[in-house]
Amino acid sequence: xxxxxxxxxxxxxxxxxxxxxxxxxxxxxxxxxxxxxxxxxxxxxxxxxxxxxxxxxxxxxxxxxxxxxxxxxxxxxxxxxxxxxxxxxxxxxxxxxxxxxxxxxxxxxxxxxxxxxxxxxxxxxxxxxxxxxxxxxxxxxxxxxxxxxxxxxxxxxxxxxxxxxxxxxxxxxxxxxxxxxxxxxxxxxxxxxxxxxxxxxxxxxxxxxxxxxxxxxxxxxxxxxxxxxxxxxxxxxxxxxxxxxxxxxxxxxxxxxxxxxxxxxxxxxxxxxxxxxxxxxxxxxxxxxxxxxxxxxxxxxxxxxxxxxxxxxxxxxxxxxxxxxxxxxx
Amino acid sequence: xxxxxxxxxxxxxxxxxxxxxxxxxxxxxxxxxxxxxxxxxxxxxxxxxxxxxxxxxxxxxxxxxxxxxxxxxxxxxxxxxxxxxxxxxxxxxxxxxxxxxxxxxxxxxxxxxxxxxxxxxxxxxxxxxxxxxxxxxxxxxxxxxxxxxxxxxxxxxxxxxxxxxxxxxxxxxxxxxxxxxxxxxxxxxxxxxxxxxxxxxxxxxxxxxxxxxxxxxxxxxxxxxxxxxxxxxxxxxxxxxxxxxxxxxxxxxxxxxxxxxxxxxxxxxxxxxxxxxxxxxxxxxxxxxxxxxxxxxxxxxxxxxxxxxxxxxxxxxxxxxxxxxxxxxxxxxxxxxxxxxx
Numbered sequence: 261x262x263x264x265x266x267x268x269x270x271x272x273x274x275x276x277x278x279x280x281x282x283x284x285x286x287x288x289x290x291x292x293x294x295x296x297x298x299x300x301x302x303x304x305x306x307x308x309x310x311x312x313x314x315x316x317x318x319x320x321x322x323x324x325x326x327x328x329x330x331x332x333x334x335x336x337x338x339x340x341x342x343x344x345x346x347x348x349x350x351x352x353x354x355x356x357x358x359x360x361x362x363x364x365x366x367x368x369x370x371x372x373x374x375x376x377x378x379x380x381x382x383x384x385x386x387x388x389x390x391x392x393x394x395x396x397x398x399x400x401x402x403x404x405x406x407x408x409x410x411x412x413x414x415x416x417x418x419x420x421x422x423x424x425x426x427x428x429x430x431x432x433x434x435x436x437x438x439x440x441x442x443x444x445x446x447x448x449x450x451x452x453x454x455x456x457x458x459x460x461x462x463x464x465x466x467x468x469x470x471x472x473x474x475x476x477x478x479x480x481x482x483x484x485x486x487x488x489x490x491x492x493x494x495x496x497x498x499x500x501x502x503x504x505x506x507x508x509x510x511x512x513x514x515x516x517x518x519x520x521x522x523x524x525x526x527x528x529x530x531x532x533x534x535x536x537x538x539x540x541x542x543x544x545x546x547x548x549x550x551x552x553x554x555x556x557x558x559x560x561x562x563x564x565x566x567x568x569x570x571x572x573x574x575x576x577x578x579x580x581x582x583x584x585x586x587x588x589x590x
Numbered sequence: 591x592x593x594x595x596x597x598x599x600x601x602x603x604x605x606x607x608x609x610x611x612x613x614x615x616x617x618x619x620x621x622x623x624x625x626x627x628x629x630x631x632x633x634x635x636x637x638x639x640x641x642x643x644x645x646x647x648x649x650x651x652x653x654x655x656x657x658x659x660x661x662x663x664x665x666x667x668x669x670x671x672x673x674x675x676x677x678x679x680x681x682x683x684x685x686x687x688x689x690x691x692x693x694x695x696x697x698x699x700x701x702x703x704x705x706x707x708x709x710x711x712x713x714x715x716x717x718x719x720x721x722x723x724x725x726x727x728x729x730x731x732x733x734x735x736x737x738x739x740x741x742x743x744x745x746x747x748x749x750x751x752x753x754x755x756x757x758x759x760x761x762x763x764x765x766x767x768x769x770x771x772x773x774x775x776x777x778x779x780x781x782x783x784x785x786x787x788x789x790x791x792x793x794x795x796x797x798x799x800x801x802x803x804x805x806x807x808x809x810x811x812x813x814x815x816x817x818x819x820x821x822x823x824x825x826x827x828x829x830x831x832x833x834x835x836x837x838x839x840x841x842x843x844x845x846x847x848x849x850x851x852x853x854x855x856x857x858x859x860x861x862x863x864x865x866x867x868x869x870x871x872x873x874x875x876x877x878x879x880x881x882x883x884x885x886x887x888x889x890x891x892x893x894x895x896x897x898x899x900x901x902x903x904x905x906x907x908x909x910x911x912x913x914x915x916x917x918x919x920x921x922x923x924x925x926x927x928x929x930x931x932x
Contacts, residue, residue, distance in 0.1 A: 311745065325735055325768070330739065357731055365705070498857075
């Protein structure tokens with residue numbers, strides 16, 4: 261075992277799958293010599309050549325259309341959309357084509373496509389380069405949606421996503437790529453983490469906290485602080501795959517704690533945690549001692565100024581406050 | 591001996607483009623089969639219209655009547671295992687590509703025995719196994735998919751090509767630009783075949799373009815292209831055949847504009863206030879089936895009687911398909927969430 265960053269774990273998953281399966285290829289903007297806007301594909305051109313590391317013009321809609329067509333005809337493309345905000349440019353191809361081809365054709369086609377994209381804010385990139393659009397795609401039947409929160413999960417979930425015969429939206433978080441606090445031991449060999457399985461990242465008996473992506477790290481930070489300062493033990497659940505959703509792991513947790521706080525970075529209105537909250541109310545009402553509460557982004561675009569951006573996106577202190585309120589403590 | 595008498599005459603199309611007359615080299619049986627396919631399309635669509643009138647089509651349909659020469663001429667110019675993508679007006683392409691008429695008609699009636707088990711309907715008929723990557727409900731929606739299939743052909747070096755059908759309306763979608771540009775820079779084996787049937791729903795090409803010919807857009811991508819008479823099967827066949835070799839050899843994409851006309855309304859709910867009866871009449875006089883039939887009869891490939899028999903056979907086949915569709919069961923409601931994921 262050796263330690264890898266989140267970015268290195270993602271790259272290793274792609275390299276290992278590409279060595280194993282000649283049908284796997286990469287397509288996207290600035291992924292060749294440049295190595296991708298965030299450096300995820302650095303060195304891959306040298307190993308796999310320009311036939312399999314396909315640099316494209318700036319045409320997101322065509323990138324996803326081409327990747328979809330090649331997937332239907334036997335390839336296993338990994339398309340990189342530089343910022344998750346730009347999936348909106350390719351939305352016809354994602355929502356009307358890739359997601360629906362199998363169903364519309366009566367199950368007689370498959371679309372083994374992975375769309376990797378960098379989501380989330382906190383980088384001062386403002387409204388068009390910082391969004392968390394996972395709810396948009398998770399809403400569409402036919403798509404799977406994955407949001408890893410750490411290097412170990414990133415590698416195993418990406419391998420599974422590439423092996424999956426459905427279109428998978430794989431949303432990486434920019435603040436995790438080179439985050440030295442989140443370096444982890446990652447096995448050298450290839451391994452899969454099944455899609456549709458959440459993960460308890462920290463056990464606890466007082467309250468359950470369900471989170472996605474970078475908010476898992478922030479929730480763990482808040483949980484440690486509350487444990488040390490107040491003796492409150494939070495159970496932190498990483499949802500990992502939004503669709504298919506592992507609701508059972510959350511229900512099992514609230515059987516123990518009776519309380520659920522949901523944490524996400526996207527604006528709270530219509531966010532993915534609304535779905536989690538609804539399902540928990542429908543299926544786990546008897547175990548709840550209090551209403552499900554959400555801590556999420558404010559209802560505005562992601563602003564530029566650091567002061568405003570920190571107000572828009574939840575941090576450990578807002579999560580901490582949310583936990584204390586839900587436990588009726590201060 | 592002098593070979594002059596045997597020297598092949600080139601075919602010169604309406605655009606003044608010189609090409610080999612590949613059509614003349616075909617076996618008579620293939621020439622007749624193409625006429626038969628056109629009859630199948632025409633009568634399939636007539637039958638579909640009857641279903642629409644009787645309220646048996648749950649949804650809409652876009653009929654291909656008047657455009658048969660384009661689908662048949664283009665698809666007979668490629669190999670059986672080559673790919674096509676189609677449009678929302680896709681019945682003609684599917685039939686020309688060899689779709690089973692019974693299964694197609696069943697899909698239109700929303701039956702379990704249909705191509706999509708009743709989940710797709712008219713706008714989503716596909717048969718991936720036979721290279722038909724599907725009709726598409728979104729104008730221009732299949733241009734990217736076709737380009738991706740061409741990328742597969744190039745990467746797998748399988749020698750196949752793609753014919754991407756789309757309409758004049760689709761030529762103004764962003765995906766048209768992004769995809770053709772990519773196909774050009776990567777030399778993908780694909781023929782972009784724009785069926786200019788004069789209207790994108792109600793909007794005339796005169797209102798939607800400020801260029802004379804849609805094929806002029808080839809210049810923007812540094813590729814070959816031309817405009818053809820899409821109601822002349824011989825011309826469509828020759829034009830597509832002209833480019834298949836280059837395309838297969840990896841010398842890049844082509845943009846063909848096929849001039850044709852849809853006789854019927856855009857869909858089942860079209861009062862057709864945007865065009866005149868006179869205009870429709872002028873195009874009906876250029877009926878692709880009548881024109882092609884005349885060529886075959888003039889060349890003594892077919893007699894009037896054989897032609898009538900051919901059409902009768904097509905009609906009875908369509909009646910058979912309609913019967914199959916009517917008698918097929920609907921899907922079970924419990925199947926509704928099947929096939930969302932692989």
